[in-house]
Amino acid sequence: MTGDRLANRIAIVTGAASGIGRATAHLFASEGAQVLAVDLADQGLANAHRGNGAICCFEHSVSGEQGAEAIISRAIREFGRLDIVVNNAGISTNALVEFATLADFDRTIDINLRAHFLIARQAIPYLKQSPAGRLINVASVMAEVTDYGLSAYCSAKAGVAGLTRTLALELGKFGITANYILPGAISTGMTQASFARAEVAEIWAKKSPLRRLGQPIDVARGILFLASDDGAFVTGHGLNMDGGIMLRA
Numbered sequence: 464m465t466g467d468r469l470a471n472r473i474a475i476v477t478g479a480a481s482g483i484g485r486a487t488a489h490l491f492a493s494e495g496a497q498v499l500a501v502d503l504a505d506q507g508l509a510n511a512h513r514g515n516g517a518i519c520c521f522e523h524s525v526s527g528e529q530g531a532e533a534i535i536s537r538a539i540r541e542f543g544r545l546d547i548v549v550n551n552a553g554i555s556t557n558a559l560v561e562f563a564t565l566a567d568f569d570r571t572i573d574i575n576l577r578a579h580f581l582i583a584r585q586a587i588p589y590l591k592q593s594p595a596g597r598l599i600n601v602a603s604v605m606a607e608v609t610d611y612g613l614s615a616y617c618s619a620k621a622g623v624a625g626l627t628r629t630l631a632l633e634l635g636k637f638g639i640t641a642n643y644i645l646p647g648a649i650s651t652g653m654t655q656a657s658f659a660r661a662e663v664a665e666i667w668a669k670k671s672p673l674r675r676l677g678q679p680i681d682v683a684r685g686i687l688f689l690a691s692d693d694g695a696f697v698t699g700h701g702l703n704m705d706g707g708i709m710l711r712a
């Protein structure tokens with residue numbers, strides 16, 4: 464199925480070798496966008512998008528100022544302009560605070576929060592030139608709740624929510640929207656090991672009123688909404704894409 468909801472748009476999607484990022488890059492391309500798909504080396508990025516002429520693959524880490532500069536300049540070199548940035552690349556770490564290492568905490572913040580800030584900062588001058596600039600940051604329901612061992616992950620994801628609201632406030636006058644997504648339990652590379660255990664998958668599926676785990680395409684459709692003209696008057700918003708998992712206390 465193809466459409467034209469992103470006709471003539473240039474997009475960057477990070478973490479695009481797998482899961483939500485991969486599905487988003489595909490969906491964007493099928494809706495007419497040209498996409499710079501970014502992921503680390505050796506994660507199967509080229510394989511994930513082989514044969515898709517609308518997707519250009521760029522193997523690079525999102526980490527640090529150098530990462531942000533490399534990614535934005537590659538998009539500009541490739542396409543000449545930029546309309547949509549999807550900060551999606553992320554990692555999960557798990558350790559009780561008492562036993563957590565600072566190195567793991569810093570690494571989680573680096574990829575899951577600082578990279579969103581740095582890539583957004585680097586993209587802003589180009590988004591200002593777009594008639595429909597869009598920033599979409601992938602947070603998590605863990606921006607609002609927590610679980611054992613998730614101090615670093617939750618700190619980063621709550622940070623993404625605050626960062627995105629501020630971006631929305633600062634960039635609205637340039638016609639740029641900034642929103643964040645709160646996925647629930649989604650079957651991806653990140654959750655593969657947990658959900659491979661049927662009893663774990665079943666517990667998480669049952670938490671949703673819809674009685675199933677989310678699939679990457681479920682989340683990609685929300686990202687498309689915010690990236691397209693359909694989402695033109697939505698900014699500073701956190702969109703739960705969680706199958707209702709957060710409804711019950």
Ligand SMILES: NC(=O)c1ccc[n+]([C@@H]2O[C@H](COP(=O)([O-])OP(=O)(O)OC[C@H]3O[C@@H](n4cnc5c(N)ncnc54)[C@H](O)[C@@H]3O)[C@@H](O)[C@H]2O)c1
Nearest residue numbers: 478481482483503524525552553603646648649651652653
């Ligand atoms: N799967 C879930 O249940 C779930 C729930 C809430 C939020 N999320 C968020 O969704 C986003 C996408 O994750 P996913 O579930 O699709 O997992 P995934 O592991 O399938 O995909 C994440 C991708 O990010 C890439 N990545 C990691 N570090 C990177 C770096 N330094 N530079 C570039 N790319 C890097 C990985 O290689 C991987 O391809 C993440 O931000 C994650 O925190 C996922």
